[in-house]
Amino acid sequence: MGTEPVDELSAQNAALLTAYEQHLAHERALSGHTVRAYLADVTSLLLHLQRLGRADLDAATVRDLRSWLANQQTRGASRSTLQRRAAAARVFCAWAYETGRAGSNPAASLRSPKSVRTLPDTLHRRDADRLFAEAAALAREQGGPLGLRDVAILEVLYGAGVRVSELCGLDIDDLDRDRRTVRVLGKGSKERTVPLGEPAIRAVDAWLVTGRPGIAGPASGTAVFLGERGARIDPRVVRRVVHRSLRLVDGAPDLGPHGLRHAMATHLLEGGADLRSVQELLGHASLATTQIYTHVTAERIQAAFEQAHPRA
Template sequence: MGQPGDQFADLRTDYERHLRSERRLSDHTVRAYSGDVESLLAHLESSGISDLSEAGLPELRSWLARQQTAGSARASVQRRAAAVRVFWSWAYETGRVPRDVASGLKSPKKQRRLPATVDQGAAAAMLDGALARAEESGGPVGCRDVAILETLYATGIRVSELCGLDLTDLDADRQVLRVFGKGSKERSVPIGGPAYRAVRRWLDEGRGLLAGPRSGTAIFLGERGGRIDPRVVRRIVHRALGLTEGAPDLGPHGLRHAMATHLLEGGADLRSVQEMLGHSSLATTQIYTHVTTDRLKRAFEQAHPRA
């Protein structure tokens, strides 16, 4: 379905501005929400509606049903419904529609899938292998890659958060990182001894060899001297896991899942893990308890004589 016509152009522009400047959402989220709203407005136009105030709940449900019949995943349909509810609430609050009809728009419940992760043995083998390759190459890139892998696994931070780290975000005395997460929310995350030493080595021995006019205060740099790109970080993780026997082919989010799972397996409380991951809701963190319970169950079934 194409883009909506010009009668909705100002509306889309104002809404994007609201998402960026007032809600301070990331570029990725703004693109996703704007795309969902564009799809809805195009659907309304094709239904003969040229004024937002003419639309009601039946039209919104019709659009959502169309997403489902087109084969969209359950999670995608849920996100699109949420995007439209946010959009309509904004339109109502700013006087663009007489009532918030989207508040009654329901979406299918999201299936809770257990996150794919790396076991402790594979994580250790990955890090040992990366360190061995870095020692063999002797260059700054290998040193950087080890620091990135150690940091992702030790802290569980997101790729965007890692790429955004500045030199002032590393607290050497307390060995913690200051991280800016979704919605620019700030949190402090312990980095741990091995990861801290890997980052310290990168800063002392490797960063200066890649640094240039575009480096600024970024901790992690690309080979051209600018702040490292998330795509490069993903390639680093995929490559490291790909060279580790028995490790699944996961990206950085797999290391985030691993960190949370291994903390809980080691006895960490759920609230602490929630704070370290930067989850706004404890329910999001609770999925990792299912991962650890499943592993305990498998261990029981394998080892207990009366399993």
């Protein structure tokens, strides 16, 4: 839960935090990383309220919550961090009120600071083509199963636009080669089926038929992607694969796995795909989350106009 002194919480607040953790982990089925982030923010809030002399949420007001955010700001928290913490406070207070653990919701009128949304770095199409060409050439040069695995990882991340956690969680039965689709389990245990292009299918087949048997062992189970020791691959390994592969492409930004997801969405929209379809492919709960990619493509159009138009 970060660096907050959790042991300074009152017994009442500690019990409240434990109940909230169970709610996040089991009822909402959030990832361990997301649960820890929520708990860190809520712990910080509860400690702040205790220091103000608020024994429980019933005694807290929206001004107390605003003072908590103001305190975070003076300590150097970024605007995006303040937004996240304000959202965490709203979700927590709403849960406490709706479950009868608080008689009021002090965060009902809490607003987040406005932010300037930054555009994510992404690959140009030509760099994406070079990425796969370089990764395939390296795999042929090195030989062995891991090169085949890495090519398949890159193809699935970009071809299906999946999150790194979704890729690591793939099982062999999730692949449907006849329909050229893959079933993924996304945030909140929401399942969706996304298409895989022919290059991704070929890369995955090469890995499963030729590469995977060479390192598979008792710990492999039905996992599609494995680490060197034969267990299900870890997200940190996938990130290293992506960073290492992108370094092979001169001029390409240093992106992680999420950067390939960004690139897939951007290239789909540039190719004429509609926003709603891209939302479904990415598994976004809100269309607003997907709309960031329309700004990426608009920025590219503007840059091309300014560079090429004689009257720009």
